[in-house]
Amino acid sequence: MHAYAIQESRGLVKLDAMENPHRLSPDLRRQLGERLAEVALNRYPGARIDELRAALARHAKMPEGFSLMLGNGSDELISLVAMACDVPGASILAPLPGFVMYAMSAQLQGLKFIGVDLTPDFELDERAMLAAIEQHQPSVVYLAYPNNPTANLWDDAVIEKIVQAAPGLVVIDEAYQPFASRSYIDRVAKHEHVLLMRTMSKFGLAGVRIGYMMGPAALVAEIDKVRPPYNISVLNCEAALFALEHESVFAAQAQEIREERSRIQRELSRMPGVKAWPSDANMILVRVPDAARAFDGMKARGVLVKNVSRMHPLLANCLRLTVGTADENTQMLAALQASL
Template structure:
C-alpha cells in the first residue's frame, strides 16, 4: 500500500474496510438458479409494446407525476388499507437502508431471526446500529421464547419478519408473529418479497396496527432488473421515512416498465402459477432422492440439505447449473443449498444434474 493509499484509507471507516461487498456469482453459460429471479421473459409482442413506450419518454426531465401514478397503481394492486400510504425504493434494499437511517437515534437497534436476509444486519452495520439476531429452531421455525426474551432485553427499534423467509423459504406461524408484534416496543417490518408465490399475506391484517410496515418488491413479480421496492404503512409514519428518501430515486424508465407490468399483471400471475407448479414438481423429486431433505416452500426457491453441499454444488456447476451454496451462512444451514425454481426445462436439467452429482 502506497503512502497515498494509506492516507485515503484513514478516511474510510475501519468496519467498512473489514467488510466484504455483496457477492454476485459469475453465471455466464450456466442455467442461473441462484438468485430467485423469475426465469420468464416478456413475449416478443409485449417487448415491442414496452420498447415503444420507453422510447417516447422524456429522458431529459426528472421523474415527476409518473412516480405518483406508479404509487397509486401499486397501492391498488396490493390492496393497501385506507389511511395508509406507499413509498418507493430502488429495490427493497434501499428501503431497508432508509428505515435504518431514519431510526438512527442513540441506543437504536435492529432485531431479526437468523438465518435471514443479509440486508437486515448489513443496514444496521452501515448505519452504526446494534443488530441482534435470534436463531430459528432446527426446522427453521420462529423460536418464540427466544424472540420474546430478546425483544424484552434489547428493546429494538426495528424488528424484521420475512414472510416467507429467505433463504429458508417458509412461512412462520401467524399467531407467533402476532405475539411478536404485540411485544414490539418499536416498528415491525413485514417483508413480503416473495408474495407472488406465497399462500398467505399480511396485507389483510395491516390496518390493525400503527407500528407495522409492509414491504414488497417487484423483483419477484418478474422485474428483478427494474429495481422497484415499495413499503406501505400509516400515512404519518411513511411521511417521516419519505424525508430521507433521495429525490428522484426511481428513474422514468424503471417507473414506466413497472406501470406496464402492472397493466399486464395477468401475464405475471400466470408465470407465478407456473413456478408454483414447478416448485411442487421439484419438491417431489427431491423427496425421492436418498440422503436429501427439502423443506416446505412458499417462495420461488427451495432449501435442501445434501450429504455434502459443496460437492453437490460443484457437481451441479460442472453440469451447467448454478445454485446458491448457503451452507456457510449460518450453522443451521450446514450442507444446505438454495435452489431457485426455473422454467420447466431448466428444472428438468437441474434434477438430472442433481442425480448425476449425487
Template sequence: MISKPLTTQLQKLLRSDVQSMHAYAIQSAAGMVKLDAMENPYPLPAHLQEVLGQRLGALALNRYPDGRVNDLRHALADYAQMPEGFDIMLGNGSDELISLLALACAIPGASVLAPVPGFVMYAMSAQLQGLSFIGVPLTADFELDETAMLAAIAEQQPAIIYLAYPNNPTANLWDDEVIEKIILAAPGLVVLDEAYQPFASKSYIDRIVKHSNVLLMRTLSKFGLAGVRLGYMMGPKALIAEIDKVRPPYNISVLNCECALFALEHRQVFAAQAKELIAQREWLQSALANMAGVKAWHSDANMILLRVDDAAKTFDAMKARGVLVKNVSKMHELLANCLRVTVGSAQENAQLLAALKDSL
C-alpha cells in the first residue's frame, strides 16, 4: 500500500520542528545476534517464568492501578538504599522521566545542558517541550571538559544539567571532582543518570544528600527488565513532589508493577546475571585490546565503545554475518568510525569477536 503525503492543511496543524525531526530508529534484529541495545541477554529462569505467569494472570486487569504502585516505590527505595528525607518517582522507562522533567521546567527561555556525545533523549525531550538544548563536547578521550562545562553553565544558566554516570555511548564514569564543581555551579537541577548502575564500579547514591538540587535517575532496563519499561528517580521530597505533579495518572501499568516487584523479590538472580556480564565484559575488553585495527575504551557499563578504520563498512559486514551492533559514527564528530557493542552471553561475545575479526 502506497503511503500518501500529508495534505497542506494537515501540515499546518503540526509543529514544523516536529516535521523536520527524525523518529527514534529501532533496528530490525530478526534472526540476528542482538548486541545493539544494551539488553541483558539472559531470560528469566523457567521456574520463575511459571510463578510470574501465575501472578500476572491473577491481576485485576479490568481495574486501574492501585496502591500496589506504592509497594513498588518502597521496594525500589529499599533496593537503591534511598537516603532519609528523599522520595521516589516512577516513570514508564527513564525516557518518560526525562520528558516529565522537561515539562516541569518548561519556563520561557529555559534550557537543558548535557555533555555530548550522550543519550539522545536529553536533547529530544528538550526540543519537544520547547526548551533549548546546549551540548558541550567531551574531550577527545570522552572525559568531561571542565572548563567548557563551567563556562557554558555560567553563560547559559540551564534549568537542567544531565550527567550520565556512566555515559552512553562512551560507557565511562567521569571524574568525581569535576562533577562536584558542575553541581556547585549549577543554577538549576542536576540529574545523575545511572541507567547502567548494575555494571558500574561506583554510584552517586551516597553523595546526593549533600545537594538540594540533585536528582538520581535509574532504570530496571539494564537490571534485566528492558521489556517492562520502568524507570525511577530519587531526590529531596519537596522537589520530587513538584515534579510528580506533571506525571500522568496510572503511568505504571499493573503488569509492569507486578513484574518489577517480582524481579526485586528475586534480585539475587539478576545480581548473578550482572556479575556474569561484568566478567564477560572484562574478557571481551581483553580480547578487543589484542585485536589489530580496533581501539576499545574502558567500560563501566554493559557496552563497549570501539573505533575501527571504517565503521559503516564494518557494521554492514558484521550484520551480513548475523551480528547486529550499533553504528554511532554519525552521532557526533567525536565518534568518527565508532561502533557500540553490547556485552552479551559468552556465546554471543564469541560470535561478536569472530564477526568483527572477519569484517575488519
C-alpha cells in the first residue's frame, strides 16, 4: 500500500482537490472567530453535536423516520461502514474508476473488494454490475452520485435495479450534491437498506471535516455503535453550525461555481484534441493527447490539477480539473492550452 498522497501546492493555483475556492467575507470571518473563541475547549463535545445533527437534517430535508450520524469527513463514515459490516464472508462492491476510499476501507478492514468497470463513456455497466452482485452477494454496494473522478450522474433506472438486487447495504455517496442537477434524497425513503452520505467539504468547509450519513433510524443506530466517542471536535461543530446559519452565502458560491463550470466546458470544447465529459460536480474530467506532458506543462505555468491517468485503464490520458474562481479558471484554461 501507499499512504494517501497530497500534492505540494505552495505557490500554485490549486485546482486538484475539488475544494470550494471561495473564502468567507472578512466580516463573517470575524464573526466566526468570535464564536470559536467562546467554545469551551476544556470540555468534551456535548449537546451542540446534537444541534448540528438537527441542523443538517433540516438542511438536507431528511425523510421522517430517518436518523443522521456524523463522521470526521466522509472518509471516517466509509471506514465505519466497513467496520460495522465486518462479518465472515463480507465484501464491498463499487464501480471503477471511483473514489479510492471505498476499496481502501475494505482492504484496511480485511474485506474483499469487488470493482466493476464502468463503460468507456463512464456509465454504469448494468449487466456487469448485476452479475457481480449475483455472484459475490456483497455486504455493501457504493454508488457515488455524482461519481469521482468522472463527475457524472448515472442513469436512475439502472441505479434502482442495482438497489433492488443488492442483498446488503447500498450507500449513495452525494459528496458533490451542491453542484448536481438532482439528488437521491427523494427516493431514499423507499428502501430500508439504503444509506445516503454527504459532506460539508464541498459545501465549502473542506478544512472542517464534517461528513454525515442518513438512513432508517434502526440501521444508522447499528453503524453508530462502532463510531469512536467524541469524533467531532467542538471547534469543527461550531464552524459547521455557523456555516449552516449562513447557508445562503454558500449557495451563492455554489451557483457561481456551476456557472464557471459551464464556461470552462464551453472553452474546452474549442480546444483541438481535448475531450471533456459532462459534469454535475465541481470538477471536469478531460482527456488530452498526453496527460503527463499536459500536467507538467500546467504545473510549470503555475496551475496544479490532478493527473488521474494511472488510476484506471479507462482514465488513460485523463486530467481532473477542479472548478475554481473566475480568475483561476482563466489561468487554468490558458495553461492547459499552452501545454497541449
